[in-house]
Amino acid sequence: MPSEKSEQGRSVNQRVTIREVAAKAEVALSSVSRALSGHPDVSDEMRKRVKDVADELGYEPNHVAQSLRSGVTRTIGFVIRDINNPMFALLARSCEQELRRNGYSMILVNSDRNIENENRNFSLLRRRRVDGIIASLVSEDSPYIKKNLAGPRCPIVLLDREVKGINASAVLADHAAGVHQAVTQLIKAGHRQIAFVTGSNNVYPTRNRLQGFTKAFEDANLKVQPDLMAIGGFDADYALSHARILLHRNPAPTAILAGGHGALMGISRALKEKNLTMGKEIAFIALDQLPYLEVFSDNISTVYRDTEAIGREAAILILEGIEGEKPRVSVIETQFIERASSQGSI
Amino acid sequence: MPSEKSEQGRSVNQRVTIREVAAKAEVALSSVSRALSGHPDVSDEMRKRVKDVADELGYEPNHVAQSLRSGVTRTIGFVIRDINNPMFALLARSCEQELRRNGYSMILVNSDRNIENENRNFSLLRRRRVDGIIASLVSEDSPYIKKNLAGPRCPIVLLDREVKGINASAVLADHAAGVHQAVTQLIKAGHRQIAFVTGSNNVYPTRNRLQGFTKAFEDANLKVQPDLMAIGGFDADYALSHARILLHRNPAPTAILAGGHGALMGISRALKEKNLTMGKEIAFIALDQLPYLEVFSDNISTVYRDTEAIGREAAILILEGIEGEKPRVSVIETQFIERASSQGSI
DNA sequence: CTCTTAACTGGAAACGTTTGCTATAGGCAA
């Protein structure tokens, strides 16, 4: 039995309220509210008097009560598909910065690549009456998607997802362009056996990358080799097992593209198993800006996208939505950045 | 002028309330509340009836109103010193998981290594009436520290910080032990010129690491060389400039310890400038579990601490605090993990 | 000097819940 607690658990959390400020300043509740919230109908004298008393008492407005009364929480929910992916840390961070600059806080929830969790997350955020939701969905066709996106009570911004039949804003990266550049470059350098490991194609980035990939082959009057494509999972285990298969193929791939964090993890392990070094025996290109790449392996070629710009853009779109503007889609460019790892043995 | 908004901005956000559920089920408000919240004084028939209607209407309780009335927000604030440090992503993640398992959400705010921001963050969280605050402080002696920690209205857990005169819980890593192991190992291998780059010693981890460092020398009957210690900043720029100086010293250091993410960044750049490779011409040890190390450089020796355990432990301590238990300090072990990079040329 | 208006200020009703208290009904013992 905790002894230092007062007899009514409640009273521990007692803080000074607007009522006490009003009493001490000998003015009405409403005047205190107006004085502190910057309402115009307040005399200078009143404002000063109230502010002085508020400071003296250390008054900090109860944001919960403010939210209830005003119907606005100044909070944005951020549903993150997989917080293991370090890219999301970057994304969430830049987004949070932009939101905070506009007076909003962020509640971050993680779905752990699970659709049920994702659904619960949406519900949780709705109950908390967030003013908007930024979401990186697990997939584009979950059974809950209509419920969570279609009749939304609050503006929604999707990250790198295309969902038909709903009117939400979205930030999409133009993966195709960067991949096209990358593959064209490889082809020019003589590569023909180009492997591609990436997530399932029920999400936009995979489909979009694939477009760029295929188009690069078409433009060079070549045919893609289907058995060099491992499309189906974003996780490292999937990538590892498929990379193993790819590396045992004959003829072996001379270049390999890794679509995202998981693929990179899996492939790098598979390469290590076979004692292969990226850029030496095999050309390697990562299709993401992964923060640790910048740090440690400054020789890895990547299809770069400005992750922080995506976060900022998401914040801007959600704020627009709150202002009542129509949803819109914003596209972020990508760019192939050539470094040592895409050389290979050719 | 947005045209799809209804004339009263408010009505856009209108959701079904407990009142409508009560009306449709033809029972009292209070009965709905009790039925849905699992209160015992409710007949089975009533509970079923209410739940059916609630489901039918898609009722989702207003958490804001619940919080206001009950005085409890089921929200924890997480004040993060520097969200650039990838370790914190790991930390926040494991912490959030543990909190969520207990029905809590997390609001994450970033201080960007700035004391003013930090102070504002505490205020923001207090206004939001969070039930507890987990904080990774910028320093241990900011002018606001008393205000924010001393007379706390809510339980507080500090991460790797020791602040005197307040009664908050804390999770501390036993850096000293791991550093002692590491340095002892280096000394055994013949190293004498061991450099140490780390943050300012107005925070616990630096002081604690320094203790381990010094003790290892003492135990070997050697003296530490003060001009090999660069103590003063956690950021990469500080580390870079000091690492340059250290590397130009004569005799040059044969081993170097990097205290944290920033130091690692700076030093690795400095080494690259001089064309030195970790573990080859110079032994190198990182004093942190940095997630990207596991990924890419599996040959870097580190003083490992279980960052996820720290996050979980922080969650547990804050929940204890909410339950009314006394604050306490929890210590997490560290351990030297020897890999190739700590070999050097000796 | 009176009337109108402008500039404030105060009172009170919300916002959507939870919860203490009271009321009702039925069961059981005396």
Place this chain on the structure above:
DNA sequence: TTGCCTATAGCAAACGTTTCCAGTTAAGAG
């Protein structure tokens, strides 16, 4: 039958704000 207790249900008062509406005062116009 009466009285008491138990199990439920309902009423109404909070929680701490914001905001609408109605006053009050003083100034300026006629």
